Amino acid sequence: MSHHLDQAIRDCIAACNACATACAECFSHMAGKHSDNACPACCIDCAALCRLCADAMARHSPFANELCALCAKVCDWCAEQCGAHDMAHCQRCAEACRRCAEACRAMA
Template identity: 65%
Template sequence: MAINHECIEACQRCATACEQCLNAMIGMDSDNNCPHCCRECIDICLLCAQAMARESRFSDAICKLCADVCDWCAQQCGAHDHDHCQQCAEACRHCAESCRAMAA
C-alpha cells in the first residue's frame, strides 16, 4: 500500500473535528453516543494516519475499521443540530469514504 496523503489528511481532519466536538459537548446532555463516539473516532483516526504514514502491513484492516467507526460517529453526531456536531459528522463521512477506498 502506497502512502495516501489525502487519506492521512482526512484522518487528521476528522480527529481534529471530533476533538472539537468532544470538547464542546462536555457538560451537555446527549440522547445518543455523542460524544463517546468522538473519543473512539479520534483514537482510530490517529492510529490509521500513523499506520498509513509508515506503510504498515495492517493499513488495510485499520482503514476498514476506521471507516466503520467514522460511519458510526457520523450517524451519532449527525443526529444533533449543533454546528460542532454537524462539522464532526461531515469530517467523519469524508474520512470514512477515503478510508473505505484505501481498504478496497
C-alpha cells in the first residue's frame, strides 16, 4: 500500500481543515446569540466531520470516500445555514463550506 497523498487528496484535506477552522470561528462568534436557523449548531457538526474526513484521507482509511460524501452533504447544509446571515464570519464559514463540499464531492 502506498502512503503517498496525491495533490487532489492534499487539496481536499486542506479544504476540510480550512472549513473546520472557519466553522469554529463562526461558532465562537454566534454561540449564545439568537439565530432563526441551525447556525451556529451546524458549525459543530461540520467542523467535527471535516476534521474526521481530513484524518481519514491522511491515513488512507477504507471509509474515506464515504466520509467525503457525508462531509459534502453536511458542508452544503452548513453553507446554507451560515450563508443566510450577513455577518462576515458567517459568510466566510459558508464559503469555506462550499469549497470543502466541492472538494469532498470530487473525492467521493
